[in-house]
Amino acid sequence: MPDLFLATEDWQAIALTARLAAVTLLILFVIGVPLAWWLARTHSRLGSLVSALVAVPLVLPPTVLGFYLLVLLGPQGPVGRLTESLGIGLLPFTFPGLVVASTLFSLPFVVQPLQASFAAVSERMLEVAATLRAGPFDTFWHVVLPLSRPGLLSAAVLGFAHTLGEFGVVLMIGGNIPGRTQVLSIAIYNRVEAFEYAHAHLLAGSLLVFSFIALLALQFINRAVSTTPAMLRGGA
Amino acid sequence: MRRFLCCLTALLMIPSAPADDVLVAVAANFTAPMKEIAVSFERATGHRARLALGSTGKLYAQIRNGAPFEVLLAADADTPEMLERLGLAVPNTRRTYAIGRLALWSPDPERVDPSGRVLVAPDLERLALANPKLAPYGRAAEQTLKALGLWETLKPRLVIAESIAQSYQFVASGNVPTGFVALSQVMRGGRLLSGSAWHVPAYLHAPLTQDLVLLRPGADSAAAAALVKFMVSPEARRVIDDYGYRVPP
Numbered sequence: 001m002p003d004l005f006l007a008t009e010d011w012q013a014i015a016l017t018a019r020l021a022a023v024t025l026l027i028l029f030v031i032g033v034p035l036a037w038w039l040a041r042t043h044s045r046l047g048s049l050v051s052a053l054v055a056v057p058l059v060l061p062p063t064v065l066g067f068y069l070l071v072l073l074g075p076q077g078p079v080g081r082l083t084e085s086l087g088i089g090l091l092p093f094t095f096p097g098l099v100v101a102s103t104l105f106s107l108p109f110v111v112q113p114l115q116a117s118f119a120a121v122s123e124r125m126l127e128v129a130a131t132l133r134a135g136p137f138d139t140f141w142h143v144v145l146p147l148s149r150p151g152l153l154s155a156a157v158l159g160f161a162h163t164l165g166e167f168g169v170v171l172m173i174g175g176n177i178p179g180r181t182q183v184l185s186i187a188i189y190n191r192v193e194a195f196e197y198a199h200a201h202l203l204a205g206s207l208l209v210f211s212f213i214a215l216l217a218l219q220f221i222n223r224a225v226s227t228t229p230a231m232l233r234g235g236a
Numbered sequence: 237m238r239r240f241l242c243c244l245t246a247l248l249m250i251p252s253a254p255a256d257d258v259l260v261a262v263a264a265n266f267t268a269p270m271k272e273i274a275v276s277f278e279r280a281t282g283h284r285a286r287l288a289l290g291s292t293g294k295l296y297a298q299i300r301n302g303a304p305f306e307v308l309l310a311a312d313a314d315t316p317e318m319l320e321r322l323g324l325a326v327p328n329t330r331r332t333y334a335i336g337r338l339a340l341w342s343p344d345p346e347r348v349d350p351s352g353r354v355l356v357a358p359d360l361e362r363l364a365l366a367n368p369k370l371a372p373y374g375r376a377a378e379q380t381l382k383a384l385g386l387w388e389t390l391k392p393r394l395v396i397a398e399s400i401a402q403s404y405q406f407v408a409s410g411n412v413p414t415g416f417v418a419l420s421q422v423m424r425g426g427r428l429l430s431g432s433a434w435h436v437p438a439y440l441h442a443p444l445t446q447d448l449v450l451l452r453p454g455a456d457s458a459a460a461a462a463l464v465k466f467m468v469s470p471e472a473r474r475v476i477d478d479y480g481y482r483v484p485p
Contacts, residue, residue, distance in 0.1 A: 063294075067297060070297060070298065070301045071301060073301075074300075074301030074302050075301065075302045076301070077301075080301075080302070090302050092298070092301060092302060092303070093298070093302070093303050093304055171290065171294070172294065172297075172298070175261075175288055175290075175298050175303050175304075175305070176288040176289050176290055177259065177286070177288050177304075178286045178287070178288070179286075182288075189289070190267065190287075190289055193264045193265075193267040193268070193289055194267045194268045194271050195268050
């Protein structure tokens with residue numbers, strides 16, 4: 001008789017997954033917003049190079065990306081040696097390691113929609129703001145960001161959802177350790193490998209409901225915010 | 237900004253593990269029996285075994301790159317040996333804990349006869365097996381067909397799966413009527429879960445030995461040593477046998 005209640009291990013996995021997606025999304029925005037803005041405005045060759053680099057996780061199979069990260073961040077890898085000499089220790093098989101990996105592989109999902117919506121903000125709008133004596137930061141905060149809200153929202157949705165459902169990279173870099181790096185997608189895999197299909201369905205269902213509620217909440221937030229016309233909120 | 241950093245730090249904090257836990261890397265095919273063994277292990281010794289699953293190849297890559305696993309239950313004998321050679325495992329701690337058994341299986345209770353004559357039946361359209369180059373069970377299936385002198389005849393009808401898990405899925409989902417699977421995938425408590433099967437005799441292929449080894453991070457752990465010992469106890473051997481593996485003599 002399969003036991004149809006979530007075990008401690010499952011709750012741990014759910015909490016871990018929520019924490020991972022939240023932290024990753026936060027970091028993705030801190031990095032992604034300035035990066036996307038620069039990519040949307042730059043004409044240098046370096047821009048194309050960085051654009052291509054950011055898109056690499058879209059092309060590489062997740063396990064391959066995970067493997068490269070494992071080698072790079074491991075005790076013999078250059079980044080691993082650096083983190084060890086800095087006293088941070090090694091990142092693979094730890095929660096911070098998962099955050100680093102998730103940030104990298106979700107980066108294109110955040111940067112690309114942001115870049116597209118930043119690029120759609122016309123130069124003219126920025127010039128008008130400048131003639132009204134808005135500084136660059138002021139313009140960005142009060143003109144560009146409100147105008148790019150759809151892009152911000154899809155970046156948030158894609159970044160969050162992609163982190164939530166990722167499997168290959170986190171299995172490789174995290175090592176499937178209960179309570180530490182065992183996220184929901186991996187917990188489902190474990191149940192399937194153990195022939196506990198009813199339990200696997202239950203977890204998969206939880207993931208579905210959880211993602212759906214998160215995405216729905218984002219839609220509601222967007223709806224609530226968009227009732228205030230963007231241009232009126234600008235303080236320039 | 238400071239509040240943001242505080243939140244971030246709090247979110248990054250990791251609960252630490254109790255001292256008498258042992259972190260065991262388990263080859264995915266051994267998940268189900270190992271979960272059962274872990275329960276009796278805790279009851280018998282008070283130590284808790286936490287299981288990290290993955291394919292043997294993936295676990296190997298992780299151990300080479302600093303994974304904190306204390307014991308490895310591999311799906312082969314080569315990986316533990318390689319880890320010992322690399323100095324990542326404690327010398328002289330390797331031992332065989334299970335020997336895999338190959339089965340020719342079909343979900344149809346009428347299809348496979350107990351002596352495998354279905355292999356020469358003219359209506360055998362397709363036959364699934366794991367890739368002999370990637371999976372030990374695939375290699376064993378190839379050796380079996382060669383030993384029976386059927387490899388060349390059946391070659392055009394083979395459906396090659398990426399792993400033994402996929403071979404099982406091909407057959408269980410009815411996409412391929414018959415296929416080579418691990419007996420542990422279709423047997424529980426000494427009985428076939430469903431369908432019909434031919435238990436391939438061990439002399440038809442090289443042994444599917446599964447070895448365990450004590451890894452460096454577990455070198456001084458009492459819990460890790462206890463688990464290695466427990467894996468060959470009568471209690472563990474009974475579970476391993478139940479799940480369709482042969483136990484080492």
